[in-house]
Amino acid sequence: MxxxxxxxxxxxxxxxxxxxxxxxxxxxxxxxxxxxxxxxxxxxxxxxxxxxxxxxxxxxxxxxxxxxxxxxxxxxxxxxxxxxxxxxxxxxxxxxxxxxxxxxRTRVDRQAAYMGRGRDIEDLSRKAVTAKAERLGVTAAPGLPIGLTVATRQQLLSSWEDMRITIAGPRTGKTTSMVVPCILDAPGSVLTTSNKRDIVDHTRGPRAERGPVWVFDPQSVANEPPSWWWNPLTYVTDEVKAAKLADHFAAGSRDPGAKADAYFDTAAQDLLAGLLLAAALGGRPITQVFTWITRPTEEEPVEILREHGQRLIADQVAGVITAPEKQRGGVYGSAQQMVSCLTNRQVAQWVNPLGDDDKRPQFSPEEFVKADGGTLYSLSREGRGTAGPLVTALTVAVVEAAEELAARSRGGRLEMPLVGVLDEAANVCRWRDLPNLYSHYGSRGIVLDTVLQSWSQGAEVWGEAGIKKLWSASNVKVYGGGVAEVGFLKELAELIGDYDRLSSSSSTSRGQRTVSTQLHRERILDVDALSALPKGRAVVLASGSRPTLIRTVPWMGGPHDAAVRASLAANDPQAEYTMQQADQELAAVAAAEATR
Structure with a gap:
């Protein structure tokens, strides 16, 4: 305060x-x-x-x-x-x-004078961020763009040690001003998730010039053909990773905020982990797991586990098979719901080979993180029965491969940072361990930006304690408006702080004029102002810096303008309409800036 x-x-x-x-x-x-x-x-x-x-x-x-x-x-x-x-x-x-x-000018621009500027936000300046990048050995780019301060028009960037979180409601310019610029300014490999095709259409062209582009689209969000495939079981190298993969399926199969059954859901998740491990050890496709789940008395996974020395997990699976019929049916039924997305033939083409003579390339997370400049787009629709668990599993596989590479690299960091933009994370990438790992990844050169539409979205996935942990672990927090949650906005207003307003008044009595001054403490930005934050404005809170009001900078009219327009023309089926919208927004921004 x-x-x-x-x-x-x-x-x-x-x-x-x-x-x-x-x-x-x-x-x-x-x-x-x-x-x-x-x-x-x-x-x-x-x-x-x-x-x-x-x-x-x-x-x-x-x-x-x-x-x-x-x-x-x-x-x-x-x-x-x-x-x-x-x-x-x-x-x-x-x-x-x-x-x-x-x-x-917008109605909140005047408040920028009471917020951070100059030395208050020195750690986010280009000079400070460039110095950090040089110290870390990254010379390709100083950092990721944030925006321009309203008070002084100073450019702000986050460094290659900063983890980010962005909370902004629908139609606030997240894609054009936050997601797309970060992807295009990333000097190395990029991992991004979404439930829409616009990110792919905007950035695919420029990113293809830097390295291979992989679009994981098992639900035809971008109408991408299955020209390559990824075997999720290559991630399952031991019982620990089998349990993690089972957790991704469990998290993606539940409605947000739904409570898990204390026994059946936990037992089903343990059963699924055992079956995933059996399929991986036996060289079976992941769809075999669903087949086993539909046959509660099938002993084959137990035999595979015992053949490979996994006796305790084999006993665990066998215990469910030999359980009373009602108990066994409840566990297998819950597990079947968790992997229901595998029944979709379209999804299966992305995670299974198309026969013995399948010549499609197989995606390898380990090779992807070694080759700087590649781009992976993971797309899925939201809701139950979607490919969300597979998107989460692929995201985790890539990040953990990057972590293992960083552990073998100089200083325990990636020489070239991996940028991950987890757009619509609460809908398509429900990574339950993310809050616990967030700060750790920053020290490994794995820079993530988790993009949410509201605070409650994150609370539904990670719980209230989890989203608070994620918020606190983020070095750079960006609020872009469009949220109507009073509790969150009150806390944000308190973090932004107060100012002391000095006002004066005069009075005349018996021919004598008296001037008095009063000091009033007021909120810099109150709940109503934050809820109705104008488009093109955002509040940035960074570790060690005072909160500041920024003007977001869209890709239109910037250094990537021509490349993005060419990418839209080549990939977006509504390219003409999309570029008309971009031109209208660019004209509005130019008209506003011309008068400043």
Missing amino acids: SSPNNNRRRDPGGLSSEAVLGLVAIFGLAVVVAALYAAMHLGHRLAGTGVEVPADPFGVVFGLFGGKYEWPGAAGWWVLGGLVAVVVTLGTLVLVWRARSAKR
Whole structure:
């Protein structure tokens, strides 16, 4: 919370009317004196009168009106008229500029003066971020873009040690101003998730110039054909990773906020982990797991586990098979719901080979993180029965492969950072361990930005404690407006802080005028202002820096404009409409900036 000493400002209403009139009178007198002085000097020189005008402006003016000095005739009037015309023109231009600027400014821009700027946000400056990048050995790019401060138009960036979280409601410009710029400015490999095709259409062209592009689209979100495949069981190298993969299926199969059954859901998840491990050890496709689940008395997975020395897990699976019929049916039924997405033939094409002569390339997370410049788009629709568990599993497989590579690299970090933009994370990438791992990944050169539409979205997936942990572990927090959750906005308003408003009032009694001042503490941005944050504005909270108000910078009109438009034209079926929208938004931004 801000203290009165370092955040004291005058009343936002400005000076009193008496003070304004006084300043206008002083300024007007100075202009008149200067104009007359200039007219006397230049007029006598042009007229060639030979009169020496002294250097004291007030002496010249008083001498002129007192009859001590003569007016230089027509030459003086021409000079005076020219000066008056110049002053009137400049005054008109200033008034027009102020009127247009005031019209274009948003209602919250004034509050930027009470928020972070200059040294308050020095750690986010290009100079500081570039120094960090050089220290880490990353010379391709200093960091990821955040935006421009409203107060000073200073560019802000996050470093290659900063983990990010972005919370912004629908239609607030997340894709154009936050997601797309981060993907395009990433110097190395990129991993991104989404439930829409727009990110692929915007960035596929520019990213293809840096390395191979992989679009994982088992539900035809972007109508991508299955030209490659990934075997999720390559991730299952032991019982620990089998349990993790089972957890992804369990998390993706439940409705957000639904409570798990204390016995059946836990037992089903343990059974699924055992079957996944058996399929991996036996070299079976992942769809075999669903087949086993539909046959509760099938002993084959137990035999495979015992053949490979996994006796305890074999006993666990066998215990469910030999359980009473109702108990066994409940466990197998719950497990069947968890892997229901495997019944979709379209999904199966992405995670199974198409016969023995399948010539499609197989995706390898380990090879992907080794080859700098590749891009992986993981797409899925939201809801139960979707490919969300597979998107989560693929995301985790890539991140953990990057972590293992970092552990073998100099300094325990990736030489080239891996950027992960988890757009729509709460819908398509329900990674339950993410809050616990967030801060750790920052030290490994794995830079993640979790993008949510609201605080409650995160709470449904990770719980209230989990989303708080994720929020606290993020070095850079961006709020882009469009959220109507009072509890979250109240906490955000408290984090932004207060300012002390110094106002004055005057009163007259018995011919004596008294002026008094009052100090009022007020919120810089209250709940209503945060909820209705104008489009193009965002609040940034970073570790060690004061909260600041920024202007988000869309890709339109930037260095990637031509490349993105070419990518849209090549990939977006509604390219003409999409670019028309981009042009309209760019025109609006340009019109607003032209008046600042």
